[in-house]
Amino acid sequence: MSSRKFSGAMAGRAEVLTYRQAFARRWQSFVRAHFEDAAHVAHVFRVDATTAANWWAGANAPQGWVVARAVSDPDLGPSVVGYLREAA
Numbered sequence: 494m495s496s497r498k499f500s501g502a503m504a505g506r507a508e509v510l511t512y513r514q515a516f517a518r519r520w521q522s523f524v525r526a527h528f529e530d531a532a533h534v535a536h537v538f539r540v541d542a543t544t545a546a547n548w549w550a551g552a553n554a555p556q557g558w559v560v561a562r563a564v565s566d567p568d569l570g571p572s573v574v575g576y577l578r579e580a581a
Contacts, residue, residue, distance in 0.1 A: 513554065516577070521551035523576040527569065538562065 528534045535545035538559055547553045563573040 517548075517551050517554040519576050519579055520548055520554045522579075523563075523573055524548050526576075527572065 524534050528537065531545040531549035532542065534540075534548060535542050538545070538555070540555075540559070544555075548555060560573070560577070564570050566573075
């Protein structure tokens, strides 16, 4: 593998990681604005307490099924789409 190809692959990976981190921060902003605490998030999305706490802290973001559930909710949908579009 040439160094040019390798550096391009690394740049692509860095871009993905940067987007994942940005997505986790946007999800964190959304849950903090719409829920009382991590326990409330866990209850609404039916995830375990550790997962909800990680979202609350911005340590990670949900899988697609959670995002789809939030987007399809008539009360949350418009707001979550706004939060996810912020820096897209």
